[in-house]
Amino acid sequence: MRRRAGWRKGCAAAVARARSRRRLSLLLGGYLALTLVMGYRLVMIQVVDAAEYRGLGDRQTQREIALAPRRGKLYDRTGEPLAMSLASATIYADPRQLRTDRIDPYGVAAQLAPLLDRPVASLVDALRADASFVYLARQVPRQVGEQVAALRLPGVGVLSEARRVYPADGLAAQVVGFAGIDGTGLAGLEAGLDDVLSGEPGRLRLERAPRGLEISAAPREVTPPIPGRDVVLTLDREIQAATERVLREAVRRNRAKGGSAVVLDVPTGEVLAMASLPTYRPDDIAAARPDARRNRAATDVYEPGSVNKVITAAAALEDGLVTPNERIRVPDGYKVGWKRFSDAHPAKRTKLTFRRIIERSSNVGTIKVAERVGPQRLYRYLQRFGYGRPTGSGFPGESAGLLAAPADWSNTSLPTIAIGQGVSATLLQVAGVFETIATGGEWVQPTLVRGVLDDDGRLDPAPASPRRRAVSERTARTIADMLVSVVEGRQGTCPLCAVPGYRVGGKTGTAQKPSEKRRGYERGAYVGSFVGFAPAEDPALVVGVTLDEPRPVYYGGLTAGPAFAEIMDFALSHRRVPPSDPHARATAQPAAAADTAAAPDGPPAPVRRREP
Amino acid sequence: MAAVASPQHPVAPAPSPPPPPALRLVGPRRHVGRYVVTLVVVGAIGVFGCVTLNAFAAKQSFAARTLQVEVDELAMRYDELTVDVAALESPRRVRRVAVRRLGMVPALAPAFLVLDDPRPEAGDATRANAAPAAATAAGAAGD
Structure with a gap:
């Protein structure tokens, strides 16, 4: 009996020990699982998502x-x-x-x-x-x-x-x-x-409390x-103000829709003035018309017209296809393809020297020379003079102009582009053409930024404008001499562009405006322009002026020309550029003075003169 | 007969003399009181110095802040005056005032003197000079 009872007791103890070991194992397993979960969360919070939690904490406690x-x-x-x-x-x-x-x-x-x-x-x-x-x-x-x-x-x-x-x-x-x-x-x-x-x-x-x-x-x-x-910009406040004043007066006098003008410093390519009309007051933007906000001189393209003949002439002279004194037969009309070209004022003589062709701005004579140049060469020279791409002046939204590749030219493109139709450029680009002639054949990138002031107020100058040779110095001098005859010559198209005491070279332009509604040109809508430089013997400044749809007279020499002369006159005096003929300069009465003395607000008195 | 101590009866040894007291170095007399006073003084000076410096720094900080506010205020005032001056000097306004209010007319063309001509003709003050500096010189001469 006693033995049996002992055996039972031993079994019970063994069972109890086994149960206890199982509970222990379960407890240990649970503990390990809990430790793993906590470890996982710890790694997630402290390592994986640490940045996120740090950010949450910062947002709760800090304010930036x-x-x-x-x-x-x-x-x-x-x-x-x-x-x-x-x-x-x-x-x-x-x-x-x-x-x-x-x-x-x-x-x-x-x-x-x-x-x-x-x-x-x-x-x-x-x-x-x-x-x-x-x-x-x-x-x-x-x-x-x-x-x-x-x-x-x-x-x-x-x-x-x-x-x-x-x-x-x-x-x-x-x-x-x-x-x-x-x-x-x-x-x-x-x-x-x-x-x-x-x-x-x-x-x-800042540290902040929970609330x-x-x-x-x-x-x-x-x-x-x-x-x-x-x-620090390159603009000169005095020249800018004079340019805007003269341009405003020219727009008013010629009843033009608008206008633009630009003044360049020849040695550096710096833009001394750049004006556009209509304009606006920057302290009242809401009242400004959208078209008044445009810097037309840099963003608006126009067909330059006869001003473009300078590039045609430069291409022909540079490649020895013509000489200044070569006589070329200039008939009343000249047909290329389906289109007949003529001069606004045909010459009495049928043979003109190339110099006289430019002086008179003969379309026919220029086209005949352009035929010697050919499309490829003319295109190349247009590019060399800066057409077809923005000048890089730094003005945002500057236009590249419109210059089609020769492969896209029709049989009338060569003559039309040679006389400045069928190609578009900004006034800044066209002024760059004359800058190239004025510098002796080097195209200089126009710039609007003179430099940046450092912490001590000293000017950290901007890098010098890039320049590249477009034509030889000899060609540029020859062209410059021919352009002086546009102003000073007997048959020149812009005697009103003369500045007393200074020799001025330049070119008139009177171009039809392309129609916005249909193919072809707008009837009776022209852009009158004049771009030139002075003094011709050592050019210091280039001035370009365009007037949008001047009426009733629309010739560039009569509309933009006088404005050019007045702007150039003021700018040369302001920049203290010595005159070519000081005596003539000293005895001349400035146009501005005469204008002011006569009738500052009087009605326009257009002078009709011959000009193509 | 004199009594002689028998060697058979040993005599109890005489008690050994007590060891002499150990020698100890006697340093200079300590002035504990001085130390305490010095420490207290140095501590007090330190604390006072720190507090003074802190107060001085705080005062300077306030002064700097006040001056900064003053500088900012003056800079703003300067900018406002610059705008006023620029508006008053605007070429448009100057021309408007000169022509309409004062009745002035634009100046005639400036004269150019020939400074390097040894024998200028009488009355001819308008000979060409290629150097622009001549014009400046003429202006400086009050021409």
Whole structure:
């Protein structure tokens, strides 16, 4: 009996031990599983998703405020400001706070209305908006902001913001362009130089409590903003103002739709003035018409007309296909393919020297020379003179012009392109052609930026303009001499382009405008232009003027020519360029003086002269 | 008869003399009080210096901040005045005021003097000079 009982007891103990071991194993397994899960989460949180959790934590405990950089200024070449930023105040409100604090919006609006120059009703509408932030006024003078802050109105705050101003009274508006309310350049050089002007924003990091309150005792992390750099343009404020004034008067006198003018410094290719009409006031962008915002001299293309004969002549002379004194038969009319070409004023003599052909701007004579040049060669020279691609002046949206490849030319393309129809270019490109002649055969890239000011206010000059040889110096001098006869010659097409005391070379252009509605040209719509340089013996300046649809007289020599002379006259004096004939210069009365003395606001008195 | 101590009866040994006291170095007399005072003074000076420096730095910080605010204010004022001056000097405005309000007319063509001509003709002050510097010189001479 006793033995049996002992055996049973032993079995029970063995079973109990076995159960205990199983529980132990289960417990251990559970523990290991829990450890694995925790380890997995630990690795996920601490290693894999560490950045995300750090970011979440930062967002809960930190607040980052962007610090706007100061936008750089734009100066003219003499250091006069054309665009700069002023401190201003922006007034905002928290309508939800007003509602929470049961504040009467009428009372707040009544106090703000006279300061912000807004009707009370409009302010009440804004203060009742279902939002926690509304602007009440943006970029008002900072004195207004100080007055609003002094009122200590609940739910109303004042922010400091930079306001872009253009202190030069709208001078060079299309070239300078404008910046938006947030300080980003939107047009003109404000947009083109935005990377340089805008700088880099800084940041201020604050510690904040769970409810968003700033912990003032906590350390602040400040990364100061890097201000934008100040840029010095090549524009000369005085020449720009004179150019705009003369162009405005020319547009008014000739009842033109618009116009553009450009003044280039010959040795450097710097643009001293660039004007377009109609224009606008940059401090009132909303009122500006879209066409008034265009910098026509750089973005609008036109068919240059007879001005293009300079390239045809240069190609022929450079390759020895003609000499200046070679006599060429010039009939009344000349048929190429299906089209008959003629001169506006046929010559009495049927044989003219090539020099006289350019002087008289004979279409037929030029076409006959162009036939010797041929399409491929003419195309090559058009490219050498800068046609078919933007000049690279740095102006945003500059047009490349329209120059078809010879493979796409019809049988009438050669004669039409030779006399400046069927090819389009900007005024800046055409001025570049004359710059090439004036420099002695080197095409110089026009530039609008003179340099950038460093932190000490010293000019860090922009790299010199790239230049490349287009024609030989001999050809350029010959062409320049022929172009002087356009102004000084007996049969020249622009005696009105003369500047007293200076020898002037240039070329008139009177081109039909292509129709916007149908194929072909617009009846009675012309672009009159004159582009030239002075003094011819050592050119210092190139001036180009175009008038869009002048009426009733449309010849370039009669419409754009006088404006050219007046602009060139002023620019030469302003740049202190010595005259070719000082005596003639000293005894001459400037056109501007005569104009002012006679009838500054009088009706136009067009002079009809022969000009093709 | 004199009593002689028998060698059979040993005499109890005389107790050994106590060892002489160990020698110890006696340093200079310690002035604990001085040490304490010095430490307290140095500590006080240190604390006072730190507090003073901190207060001075805080004061300078406030002064710097005030000056920075003043500089910013003056810079803003300078910019505003620059804009005002540029607007007043605008060629358009100057011409408008000169012609309409003051009745002025554009200047005649400037004269060019020949400075390197040893014998200028009487009354002929308008000889050509290829150097533009001549024009500048003429202007400087008040011509």
